[in-house]
Amino acid sequence: MQRAGADPENMELSDFICDFSHKAWDGRFPLVEGHRGSLISGDCLTLAYRFVVLEEQTSLEPGYTCTMCLEERKDRCWQSPAYPEAVICLRCIxxxxxxxxxxxxxDWAKPE
Ligand SMILES: [Zn+2]
Ligand SMILES: [Zn+2]
Incomplete structure (x- = not known):
């Protein structure tokens, strides 16, 4: 997401914020972009990947809306423990x- 009140004509690094941890970007960690400015940091993607892909768990029942692709999804997902409105589907992970x-x-690799 973008920081509330950010000037679209003059965006700073710290105006880009991970939807899942609300960590502001400092240019030193990776961010992956979804639809309409949604963002997930490499650290959050690691947590999501571990939970959904490796442990085959899910946070929500089918029918939730993914923050990244904005679609109603039926696959497994990871919901941010800190910001429950942020959810990422298996496909986006x-x-x-x-x-x-x-x-x-x-230097980011899929967790094993
Ligand atoms: Zn994050
Ligand atoms: Zn998705």
Missing amino acids: RQGATKLQKDEDW
Whole structure:
């Protein structure tokens, strides 16, 4: 998400905030972008990947809306423990993890 009150003509790094941890960006950790400015940090993506892909758990029953793709989803998902309005579906976790792992700017790898 973008910080409330951020000037769209003059965006600063710290105006970009992870929807799942509300951590402001400092340019030193990866962020993956979803629809309409939604963002997830590499750390949150690691937690989501571990929970949903490796442990095969889910936070919510089918029918929730994913914060990243904005679709109503039936697959498993991870809900931010700190900000329950932030939810990421299995598909977005997989896509984000694949994209981030390939990104040479960041030393991020899928957890095992
Ligand atoms: Zn985060
Ligand atoms: Zn999604």
